Amino acid sequence: MRIRHANLIHYYMPKILTEITPLTNSDCFYVVDRRKKEFDFPVHRHLEYEINFIKGCKGARRVVGDSFEVLGDFDLAIIGPGLEHSWEQYECDFEDKREITIQFNPSLLPPEFLDRSSMHPIRDLLFEARQGVAFGTDAILSLYKDFDEVAQKPKGFDSVMSMLGIINRMALITDRRTLSSTSFARAEESSNSRRISKVEKAINENFREELTLNQLADIAGMSPSSFSRFFKKSTGKTLSEYIVDIRLGHAARELADSTKTVAEICYESGFNNVSNFNRAFKSHRGCTPKDFRDNYRKHKVII
Numbered sequence: 001m002r003i004r005h006a007n008l009i010h011y012y013m014p015k016i017l018t019e020i021t022p023l024t025n026s027d028c029f030y031v032v033d034r035r036k037k038e039f040d041f042p043v044h045r046h047l048e049y050e051i052n053f054i055k056g057c058k059g060a061r062r063v064v065g066d067s068f069e070v071l072g073d074f075d076l077a078i079i080g081p082g083l084e085h086s087w088e089q090y091e092c093d094f095e096d097k098r099e100i101t102i103q104f105n106p107s108l109l110p111p112e113f114l115d116r117s118s119m120h121p122i123r124d125l126l127f128e129a130r131q132g133v134a135f136g137t138d139a140i141l142s143l144y145k146d147f148d149e150v151a152q153k154p155k156g157f158d159s160v161m162s163m164l165g166i167i168n169r170m171a172l173i174t175d176r177r178t179l180s181s182t183s184f185a186r187a188e189e190s191s192n193s194r195r196i197s198k199v200e201k202a203i204n205e206n207f208r209e210e211l212t213l214n215q216l217a218d219i220a221g222m223s224p225s226s227f228s229r230f231f232k233k234s235t236g237k238t239l240s241e242y243i244v245d246i247r248l249g250h251a252a253r254e255l256a257d258s259t260k261t262v263a264e265i266c267y268e269s270g271f272n273n274v275s276n277f278n279r280a281f282k283s284h285r286g287c288t289p290k291d292f293r294d295n296y297r298k299h300k301v302i303i
Helices: 117-131 137-152 157-172 194-206 213-220 224-235 239-257 262-268 274-285 289-296
Strands: 002-005 008-011 030-036 049-055 061-064 067-070 074-079 085-088 097-104 133-135 176-178
Touching: 030 137, 049 085, 049 137, 049 157, 061 074, 074 085, 074 117, 074 137, 097 137, 097 157, 117 133, 117 157, 117 176, 137 157, 194 213, 194 224, 194 239, 213 224, 224 239, 239 262, 239 274, 239 289, 262 274, 262 289, 274 289
Parallel strands: none
Antiparallel strands: 002 008, 030 097, 049 074, 049 097, 061 067, 061 085, 074 133, 133 176
8 A cells, every 4th residue: 555645655564464373272283285276375474383285386486584486396395483474376377286284383392302412403494494494396205205194194193293203304304495584584593603693693783884894804803805705604605695685684574564665675774775775686586675565465555
């Protein structure tokens, strides 16, 4: 919705739908096996973890946080609590989709349990799930039989053990990647390096300001050239790429949640002009800031 007032244009947008899932306090897991012609549930979030396995989704689009991806024939993702997500019909014309959804409360696997050494792979997977995690096709196919079996099992101890087994197998798969940016998902980075953690913290707290290599190298206690190489090796990104990702994640969050104009969000996210902001956003997200906002808020009414 666009509101014209005093020569300013603001956007009024309804809040993201918060779903109340069928999971009850007496349930370990909620499992549903659906056959559907189309994806029609809007962008939403909930307090539970969600694992979604889909067959027949070629051409559909997965939205997780500020990640938008067009899918192949299969998809498997795990979404953490509170992270916005949906599967959209987009260009999918297959009319016999199979979707197996598993939801569980975070209290099912408490930190005290996950901190035990044998549970660390699952702990790490659930940590990554705060940004959403997607799996490669070969990994998905290797789990197809497991999802098929667990969807048909009656409630009981055996079904709980089967679902824990699926989560464990997912946790051992290396062919996976996170989806949403950390700043959009409001998730902190986890680094094994104390120096990198200090720098990441400084960037997250000061991304609106001009950040130089010398400043951040000084925080790490390293020379600029050594720090630059060390940062790239530790994070997989150059320092400038990392800072832009943090700024774009913040901008995407503001576009989804706030009524601020694109220009306001541009400058508040640390970009020095709207043209650079639009170019960087489209390069990294595949759409303009306006299109991104429209994807989250489908309906507009002019007042």
